[in-house]
Amino acid sequence: MFAYIVRRLFAGVIMLVAMSMITFVLFFASPIDPARFACGKICSPEQIAQVRKGLGFDQPVWEQWKNFAVGVVKGRDYPEDESLRKSAPNLVAHCPAPCLGYSNVNVATVTSEFKTRIPVSFSLAIMAFIMWIVGGVGLGVIAALTKGSIIDRSVVGVSLIFFAFPTFFVGLFLLKFLAIKWGVFPVPNYISIADGGVWNWLVNLVLPGLTLALFYMAGYVRMSRAFVLESMGEDYLRTAKAKGLAPRKILFKHTMRAALTPLVTMAGLDLAGLLGGAIITERVFNYNGLGKLAVDSIAVYDLPTIVGLVLLLGSFVIVANIIVDILYAFIDPRVRVG
DSSP: OHHHHHHHHHHHHHHHHHHHHHHHHHHHSSSSOHHHHHHOSSOOHHHHHHHHHHTTTTSOHHHHHHHHHHHHHHOEEESSSHHHHHHOGGGOEEEOSSOOOEETTTTEEHHHHHHHHHHHHHHHHHHHHHHHIIIIIHHHHHHHHTTTSHHHHHHHHHHHHHHHSOHHHHHHHIIIIIIIISOSSOOOOOOOHHHHHHHHHHHHHHHHHHHHHHHHHHHHHHHHHHHHHHHHTSHHHHHHHHTTOOHHHIIIIIIHHHHHHHHHHHHHHHHHHHHTOOHHHHHHTTOOSHHHHHHHHHHTTOHHHHHHHHHHHHHHHHHHHHHHHHHHHHHOGGGGGO
């Protein structure tokens, strides 16, 4: 088991390095001058030249990636050019590790921008994740156990309806009726646990979390139903029934264990995507998370922040895959052999 985990962690590190290299090639090796997009929308040629030298865009791509990798581990100082740091020491910005770059548009390190946005996106993703896992898997199991009945058809039919609606429509509907018109919930406004306590933090996450959960829940209902029905048709389950095992024991110990394996993959990747920012939902509810930061950064041509977001989201996906692989080993011991 230990060797299996070490192998997966080593493979994950290799993927992280490769992903960062590919990202740098895509953004900085193109014919378009990266300094033009790192400077902002309205910049003179002199300002663009200053940004190019200050952020090190005048260096070869592989040199830029090497400096970036060192910054992630040890931190780095901006401007990149040492002569500029000596001539204007009061303008030197230190970016502590893990340093993901410096935003000339916001006059701040990318890491400092992320620190205020990650808790918002993380809270929203966890809330939605709990809702769609409990609701989606639970309803999917119920639909499978009542196959062909009115309950089964109703659950699947309603899930398809929610799956058909776009996220912005569901979010605006919940905001207008449940919050503004009927006052069932307060108008969502993210409040951290430190500022408002657990209850205020939780209540303000219900509507945006439900907006995301309804969309994902629809898919998990159908997939959970299909996986449970497939598992229930296996020979070893018929043998368990013939031996007289209790239906509840067969469901939770045998059926669900086999059905959970593909669901773990789906859940891990979906959660990783949400941690990178639910762009539409954050815009609808005006939550200052990573998704809203991505939209704002694209609008003002903030290239370092955009690159940092791509790397951060890619890291979430890779880490989620590692966690999924490790969970596989606990759910299905046969995986450890691979």
